Amino acid sequence: MDDYTLPFWIYLCVLTMFVGGAMKKILASHLSTAPTLVAWLGATVLVERLWAFCLPAVLLLTLLGLTCCIYSATRTGPPSTNLPAHGKAVFITGCDSGFGKAAAKRLDTLGFEVFATVLDLSGEGARELQRTCSPRLTLLQVDITQPQQVQQALLDTKAVLGLRGLWALVNNAGVCVNFGDAELSLMSNFRGCMEVNFFGTLNVTKTLLPLLRQAKGRIITISSPAGDQPFPCLAAYGASKAALNLFIDTLHHELEPWGVRVSTILPAAYKTGQSSNHAYWEQQHKQLLQSLSPALVEDYGEDYINETKELFQSHASQANPDVTPVIDTIVQALLSPQPQVRYFAGPGVGLMYFIHSYCPYSLSNLFLQKLFMKKKLMPRALRKQSGFDLNLSLHNNNNNNEEEEEEKLK
Structure with a gap:
């Protein structure tokens, strides 16, 4: 040795x-x-x-x-005993549909005191929650991008809780308002994603933190793998989730001395919100074409832009409608004595992160492209350029052949 x-x-x-x-x-x-x-x-x-x-x-x-x-x-081995749900209050954003509505119903069934925010108190999602949940559930009309509504939700929550603290905040509200290459994405889409996914969640979290610190409670945030990995055609959405992930990870360190546990849930692809609404995608596509400059439409081509829309629709139609794995993970993060910092909810997410963390970037990038956006068309300008280069190459080859023939005749 x-x-x-x-x-x-x-x-x-x-x-x-x-x-x-x-x-x-x-x-x-x-x-x-x-x-x-x-x-x-x-x-x-x-x-x-x-x-x-x-x-x-x-x-x-x-x-x-x-x-x-x-x-x-x-x-x-045998799991550790979960904490009791009785007497614990949970504030959930974005309960009109999807993860938020399903989580509110499940947590109400388990005995939590649920404060569920919705955009429309007279909407279908709010009516379903009123019809199916117990009197413990409180519906609050909140647009998380409006500070006044968030402050009013705080006052309403404190009025119900009295001197008690808030056990948990589930940051679920989010939006994906764009599809397509970053150059084709409107600035309003970038701002829209940031306003809801980052600034709205930031405002709700900061507003409720005194109640969470009082109860030594928990913050659970539904984020996305798009915030950690460069999914093609999701630049606006991914950038907002990346900002959110960094903020939540920072809170994990800062709130540890206060006894507040912070967790992030990274779900697989599920049918939520407008993801399976074809009329919504058509409207977004039409608005995009009307807003782009003629030069950009010419460079990329309407067929290229249309293919992207169809791929998004196909991906959304193949997503899993059963959100149970995500709801189970929310419950686990709420009641586990030692909650994890990050949870992977749904098949394939763990494998995706392993490839992203340990494999070469080229392999990880290829994996994302094959998994998500299987594009067949190139932008129109690149197709023209490739055709021009091919014609030029054939022309040069013909000239070379003619010169060789002339040399042989001599």
Whole structure:
């Protein structure tokens, strides 16, 4: 062992940390592969490097396998007792439909005191909540982009709670108002996404924080993988979620001394809100074409823009209508004695983050393109350029052939 240099030891330590981190990431990624199998695959990499130490391979594998089995047993063992829901008040934004409405109904059933915000108190979603939920549920008409309405919601909530604090805030309200390349996305779309997804959520969170600190409660935010990974044609939405993710991650550190737990839920693709409304997509598409300059429409082509709309509609139609995994995750984050900082809700999200974290960028980017936007058309200007280059190449080849023929005749 005296023959090994300091750089080798450093390399070995770095490799060990990387493999250990990769194993931990895989085991936490909700992949279908058995955790013990993945752990043993990681162990073989360590064995290959540690063989130089002349350590008995069987002993080493036995120790590593035992460690992985113990870790796996602790993960699959009996769950810790959840906290009681009775007497706990939860404030949920965006309950007109989707995750918010389903969460309000589930939490009311479990015995929570729910404050559910809706955009329209006379809308279908609000009427359904009034019809199906207990008297414990309080409906509040709130547009989270309007500070006065958020302040009024605070006063209404305090009037019901009295001297009690607020156990949890579920930041669910969000919007995706654009589709298409960043250059084709209107500035109003970027601002609209930021106003709702970031500034609106920021305002609600800051407004309710005194009540949350009083109860040593929790903040649970429904975000999106688009805030961490560059999904094609979702620049406006992704940028707003990226800002939101950083804000929530910062709160996690800042509120820890206060006893407030902060969690982010990253769901897979589900049918929520306007995602399956074809009339909505057609209206957005028409508005986009009317707002773009003729030069941009000429460069990209109406067929290219139309293909993007159709791909979005296809992706939305294939999304899962059953939002149960997300609602189950919200309940887990609310009642777990030790809630996680981040939750992956739905199939494929853990795998996506693993590829994003550990694979080369080119592979991660290819994975996103194949998973999300399988575009076949190039922008019109690029198609013209490719055709021009091809014609120029054929012309040059013909000229070269003619010159060769002339040389042979001479």
